[in-house]
Amino acid sequence: MGTGEVAPEKLKVIYAANKNVQPLTAKLCYKLADEWEKLSETTEVLRIWEDGEIKNVPENYFDAFIVDKARYLHREQGKLEFMKSARLIGEVFGHLNQYTGDEFIEYRVRQLIFNGIFEIEGIPKAMRFYSVKLKEEFN
Incomplete structure (x- = not known):
């Protein structure tokens, strides 16, 4: 900070x-x-x-934490549906006991999309323009 x-x-x-x-x-x-x-x-x-x-x-150090927060948000939704990536990034950032910056968390979310953990809806030019959800097998 x-x-x-x-x-x-x-x-x-x-x-x-x-x-x-x-x-x-x-x-x-x-x-x-x-x-x-x-x-x-x-x-x-x-x-x-x-x-x-x-x-x-390693740069993937927080990936499991990101996935856990996504699971938590999906449970809050009541079903597996897309959420704004900014919502997930904010949830992770707000509960992380380390200061990394939201840019790094977004970078890791994008890597998790690329690695097939998350599905994406929208255009990832900025976190407010796309939504994510965990793929069924990771929820």
């Missing part, structure tokens, strides 16, 4: 609560820069925060 996504009133509270916090030490700055150098040399597409550190994971 960037500060552009935080309401000004909340930023004021955050600032007030942290105005006496000391800036990073030179030693910590060098440590963080070194960590970034190591991360920037990796080729993985997806990283998560786990156990207090950044870990590289």
